[in-house]
Amino acid sequence: MSDIVVSLASPVPVYEQIRAQVAAAVAVGTLTPGDRLPASRDLARDLGIAVGTVQRAYRELEAAGVVVSRRRTGTVVAPVTPADAPAGAGATAPPPAAIVARARTLVAQARAAGLTDDAVLDVVRGALAAPADPPGNAPGNASSVLT
Known part of the structure; x- marks a missing residue:
């Protein structure tokens, strides 16, 4: 350790x-x-x-x-x-191994894009704080609360 x-x-x-x-x-x-x-x-x-x-x-x-x-x-x-x-x-x-693998991929992609570790954590915290998409409002649909 x-x-x-x-x-x-x-x-x-x-x-x-x-x-x-x-x-x-x-x-x-x-x-x-x-x-x-x-x-x-x-x-x-x-x-x-x-x-x-x-x-x-x-x-x-x-x-x-x-x-x-x-x-x-x-x-x-x-x-x-x-x-x-x-x-x-x-x-x-x-968490399942697939979730851990996805998290590691997210970190690698974010770092490659130039984000700091703190910025990555802010993104994850923001995603956690956001309400879940209601059924039928999957990403890509035109409906949005923010305009």
């Missing part, structure tokens, strides 16, 4: 940078249920940050159901139990 990179100059708090990177790794299957995360002291040392910062990120991941922490085993990726997962929690089944 040495792929975590933080920017102390970023306006995003360091604990949130860690939380988001771990959650994303779980979402795309880079981290799978049972995988151990580094001990908070080790990760803090490697990143040059305070141990409490890593611990806060781990607490937030645990609260979201992405990881579980145990005394003897440390912090591990939570087992996937979609039936037991509360609505909105992170403990959901990972």
Whole structure:
């Protein structure tokens, strides 16, 4: 799990940078249920940050159901139990491989077009916030709310 990179100059708090990177790794299957995360002291040392910062990120991941922490085993990726997962929690089944592949294709195309990673995230957030197309209003139809 040495792929975590933080920017102390970023306006995003360091604990949130860690939380988001771990959650994303779980979402795309880079981290799978049972995988151990580094001990908070080790990760803090490697990143040059305070141990409490890593611990806060781990607490937030645990609260979201992405990881579980145990005394003897440390912090591990939570087992996937979609039936037991509360609505909105992170403990959901990972997306199908085809969805992950499409997301990677989107990222590659966006970068090739010159978009920054932040711009790509803005596009995805915008798509998530947009209402679903009503039946019969598929892309390409003349009907539009915005004129």
